[in-house]
């Protein structure tokens with residue numbers, strides 16, 4: 001795969017507020033890349049800079065190796081679908097989709113065939129003459145997609161396009177989007193603050209916070225190997241606990257020493273204070289006294305396929321979140337055990353203010 005878009009050292013301030021703190025990002029051709037992060041972290045601003053609706057204060061934007069930092073939005077080979085995709089209510093579906101082609105003075109024949117093709121791609125064949133107010137929310141969302149893809153962009157920028165839909169419809173549309181991307185064979189840059197959406201659809205997830213990129217990688221990498229507590233916390237339910245390296249590949253958490261797979265070579269020498277992530281599904285329950293540490297179950301919830309339990313460790317400092325298929329009772333004393341490869345060691349952030357990206361080496 002070859003690189004299609006590159007952001008280099010993008011800095012953006014609004015008034016005196018730093019919104020993007022030097023964003024470096026590479027997007028490859030045909031990739032489904034998702035920008036994921038909490039509200040206000042700079043996702044939309046990043047997208048608007050790629051689209052050309054916003055100019056960075058510092059840094060460059062490249063497309064296919066060419067510097068497009070100062071290229072006007074309408075000349076860029078990208079199209080955007082916004083969260084508020086406002087269709088024209090007084091035009092029918094076909095006219096909505098045809099609008100941008102009319103502006104470009106395409107012939108009626110070409111317009112008709114491209115609109116037809118776009119409708120087919122979004123699974124709304126034959127909807128040309130429908131009125132906008134006769135469509136469901138999901139159908140309107142598809143029309144918004146059709147309106148963008150009819151321009152045959154090389155990149156589609158999608159800013160929380162499913163935000164307005166209810167959960168079930170959103171999940172359906174997630175599959176639709178992936179199918180659509182594969183059929184079109186184009187690059188998608190997608191914004192969401194929903195971690196599940198990001199993990200389901202993307203080839204690459206870019207986790208942002210406070211104008212910094214925290215981590216980028218495949219969904220699997222981001223989930224299994226979060227680089228810091230922010231990413232671990234944002235990506236799913238986790239146990240994030242303070243620890244300290246006590247030996248090569250041994251970490252001490254809450255008074256107990258655990259073998260792990262990180263050491264000096266990975267940047268975690270003995271005595272270094274660290275954050276540790278252990279996923280709730282990676283803690284095994286064993287008989288009391290037979291594991292690495294002990295605790296008492298203080299609460300239990302059945303959530304569909306498994307139980308979720310809170311376990312107070314015996315020395316009383318850490319409450320562990322566990323997910324387990326087996327039924328255990330509140331008040332029960334249990335032993336717990338975790339495999340070394342399921343103990344994820346992370347750098348502690350330097351300071352809260354600088355956000356978690358500044359790591360203390």
Ligand SMILES: Nc1ncnc2c1ncn2[C@@H]1O[C@H](COP(=O)(O)OP(=O)(O)OP(=O)(O)O)[C@@H](O)[C@H]1O
Pocket residue numbers: 014015019037038039040041042043044045046193
């Ligand atoms: N035109 C503007 N003028 C001033 N401040 C702005 C402007 N646009 C964005 N901001 C600020 O920049 C920060 C980042 O905004 P941005 O829209 O990129 O966030 P976001 O990650 O898309 O958030 P959300 O998930 O809520 O859409 C916010 O603090 C926002 O208030």
Ligand SMILES: [Mg+2]
Pocket residue numbers: 043044045159
């Ligand atoms: Mg936004």
